[in-house]
Amino acid sequence: MxxxxxxxxxxxxxxxxxxxxxxxxxxxxxxxxxxxxxxxxxxxxxxxxxxxxxxxxxxxxxxxxxxxxxxxxxxxxxxxxxxxxxxxxxxxxxxxxxxxxxxxxxxxxxxxxxxxxxxxxxxxxxxxxxxxxxxxxxxxxxxxxxxxxxxxxxxxxxxxxxxxxxxxxxxxxxxxxxxxxxxxxxxxxxxxxxxxxxxxxxxxxxxxxxxxxPQNRKERGSTLGLCADCPFRSMFELMAKKGMSAVCDTGCSLIAMNPPYSFGVACYGMGSAVAVAASSGNAALIGDYALLHSGLQGLMEVYQEGLPLLCIVMVNQCMGMTGGQPVPDPLPYLGFAHPQVCDVKDLKHLEELLTIPKRPMTVLVYGSCPEEIDHETVAC
The missing domain is CATH 3.40.50.970 (Thiamin diphosphate (ThDP)-binding fold, Pyr/PP domains)
Structure with missing residues (x-):
């Protein structure tokens, strides 16, 4: 001293x-x-x-x-x-x-x-x-x-x-x-x-x-899954097959932490996936509502600093975990990010995009949730 x-x-x-x-x-x-x-x-x-x-x-x-x-x-x-x-x-x-x-x-x-x-x-x-x-x-x-x-x-x-x-x-x-x-x-x-x-x-x-x-899923005998007709199921399977790891956010992206996918690393609350992933070396998996709710400022910081982040936004234009309430299209809010846009059914294009870049990249993956949102209960 x-x-x-x-x-x-x-x-x-x-x-x-x-x-x-x-x-x-x-x-x-x-x-x-x-x-x-x-x-x-x-x-x-x-x-x-x-x-x-x-x-x-x-x-x-x-x-x-x-x-x-x-x-x-x-x-x-x-x-x-x-x-x-x-x-x-x-x-x-x-x-x-x-x-x-x-x-x-x-x-x-x-x-x-x-x-x-x-x-x-x-x-x-x-x-x-x-x-x-x-x-x-x-x-x-x-x-x-x-x-x-x-x-x-x-x-x-x-x-x-x-x-x-x-x-x-x-x-x-x-x-x-x-x-x-x-x-x-x-x-x-x-x-x-x-x-x-x-x-x-x-x-x-x-x-x-x-x-x-019960304190673990095995004791409970089940875990939360995607809806039976979820359009993002194929994307989850692709990410798991590629051996990706992602910081998840509040909402349906949390299911990536559950079996059979298990490529989700952690979740730290609404809108948090972007900045946490940017400094941890993982991808960010986030829904459109979470991004608009409180993830945009983190994404702005990432682009300002040029951090190498793959931000994957599940765009279903509804709140899939809380009843299907409508959500605005995030694309008009993301002019600064020049996002890539992909239909969730276009697996060939999607596979090309799902790679951690050397600079910030935002991928908007569009899919329509089934009219009756009903998350599966998957046996452990």
């Missing part, structure tokens, strides 16, 4: 030494921290966290720097990461402005520990960043390091944080894809109990209610 080092100085030094990738959305009191740490400025906080999660899947430690109101924008992938699990550590360094010196609202970002059941560390110390990364990896979820405007500007705390090495969590890494959704919640709850015991939960974390619900 250098003499006269400020809290910001210490954070800059430890962030740069402990992480492989740094992303940020500037704002008081973290603008200078983001700049000095060499963070990549990202279009918004949600996309920043999704890119960091993608790095985690690829084995890189990542840090996201935001101000307290920025936490509001990244909650969806934050919560999903707790249940889906991660690989390498991901931390959010959040700068709070408790007296609203230069912000519109007063929030305490530590409450997001309760919302997402994540470990929360407070204050700036010599070991704070490394401890947060350790906790993230031990409990297989994002960790939050909350700092205040005053701590950033004041002389650094030279002592370590005092965190005891987190208790070993047997359920680290990604959740077993054989788990049911409830099973993933049970798995995450075991880690939450350890977080509470380690003193890393500033507020009581809600327990998973006891239930006789």
């Amino acid at each position: 250098s003499p006269g080092e400020s809290g910001e100085d210490l954070l800059v030094r430890t962030i740069r030494s402990c992480t492989d990738r740094i992303y940020a959305v500037p704002g008081y009191p973290v603008s200078s921290l983001a700049d000095r740490s060499g963070a990549k400025l990202v279009i918004n906080e949600k996309v920043a966290l999704e890119l960091a999660i993608g790095d985690s899947l690829a084995g890189r430690r990542a840090c996201v720097i935001v101000k307290h109101v920025g936490m509001n924008a990244l909650v969806d992938p934050l919560v999903h990461a707790t249940f889906q699990g991660i690989r390498a550590g991901v931390i959010i360094i959040c700068g709070d402005d408790p007296t609203a010196k230069n912000t519109m609202t007063v929030q305490d970002s530590r409450y997001f520990g309760l919302v997402a059941s994540i470990p929360v560390l407070s204050g700036i110390s010599e070991s704070g960043v490394s401890d947060a990364l350790c906790a993230s990896e031990q409990y297989s979820r994002v960790a939050l390091l909350r700092v205040s405007a005053e701590e950033i500007s004041q002389p650094a705390n030279t002592s370590p944080s005092g965190l005891v090495c987190p208790e070993n969590n047997p359920a680290t890494g990604l959740a077993d894809p054989a788990l049911t959704m409830y099973g993933r919640a049970v798995r995450a709850a075991a880690g939450s109990t350890l977080i509470q015991k380690a003193g890393l939960a500033p507020h009581p974390l809600p327990p998973v209610q006891s239930s006789s619900a």
